[in-house]
Amino acid sequence: MMELRELTKRYGDRVAVDGLSVRVQPGVVTGFLGPNGSGKSTTMRMILGLDAPDHGAALIDGVPYRELEWPLRTVGALLDAGAFHPGRSGRAHLTALAASNDIPGTRVEQVLRTVGLTEAASRRAGTYSLGMRQRLGVAVALLGDPGVLLLDEPVNGLDPEGIRWIRDLLRGLAAEGRTVFVSSHLIAEMALTAHRLVVIGRGRLLAETTVAELAAADDNLEDAFFRLTSQVTDYRGTEAS
Numbered sequence: 001m002m003e004l005r006e007l008t009k010r011y012g013d014r015v016a017v018d019g020l021s022v023r024v025q026p027g028v029v030t031g032f033l034g035p036n037g038s039g040k041s042t043t044m045r046m047i048l049g050l051d052a053p054d055h056g057a058a059l060i061d062g063v064p065y066r067e068l069e070w071p072l073r074t075v076g077a078l079l080d081a082g083a084f085h086p087g088r089s090g091r092a093h094l095t096a097l098a099a100s101n102d103i104p105g106t107r108v109e110q111v112l113r114t115v116g117l118t119e120a121a122s123r124r125a126g127t128y129s130l131g132m133r134q135r136l137g138v139a140v141a142l143l144g145d146p147g148v149l150l151l152d153e154p155v156n157g158l159d160p161e162g163i164r165w166i167r168d169l170l171r172g173l174a175a176e177g178r179t180v181f182v183s184s185h186l187i188a189e190m191a192l193t194a195h196r197l198v199v200i201g202r203g204r205l206l207a208e209t210t211v212a213e214l215a216a217a218d219d220n221l222e223d224a225f226f227r228l229t230s231q232v233t234d235y236r237g238t239e240a241s
Ligand SMILES: Nc1ncnc2c1ncn2[C@@H]1O[C@H](COP(=O)(O)OP(=O)(O)OP(=O)(O)O)[C@@H](O)[C@H]1O
Pocket: 011, 014, 015, 016, 034, 035, 036, 037, 038, 039, 040, 041, 042, 043
């Protein structure tokens, strides 16, 4: 279970996250949607203790991330797929993380198999393609067999097979009773992956509902999303002139 209580973050006079209160339930995939700059990454960073809130709190199983005794065994996160030493192999990266979190080494081979990187595990991670880096990031998230998973744009860089794989993986993890919170810009993909949605704009909660309910409010989920966010979209392109 994960709970955001009036979570607020300011950068100078800009409010990036503005009094966000949400309970993210276990057992289903919850999608986290919002236009560019709406505060999704800032929210994820605060949940993971990488940014301190100015007000409010993000709680995992009732406590802030920084107070968790074994963070990797409680929360698995994929935020920045490039966050590893490029000279280390995928296996060495996972082995080091496992050792520092008191996770048995056998788990490393399990997660490598889950993400399909067994063959590439001894190669330097710096030589991995974008999709392979995403897979290594997912392996890190799964390493501690956590009850809560937090993923920022997990399908970024994945091929169609990889996109379907991550969709099935996330749904399977939720079906095991885990809390799965996943941000994405791909509304059609969220419609296939998520059961619930949290939609924000300019750091504020716009909707917390099911995919089915939101889609039923308009012709489809995309139209419903545009209607919700039309007043809070800061960055819009125009046609080329
Ligand atoms: N370190 C920072 N310093 C100053 N402003 C920041 C910082 N990080 C984020 N912001 C601002 O906070 C707001 C929210 O940004 P954030 O990256 O959380 O949005 P997002 O929803 O993840 O965007 P995107 O969909 O484009 O990834 C934006 O206005 C951004 O410019």
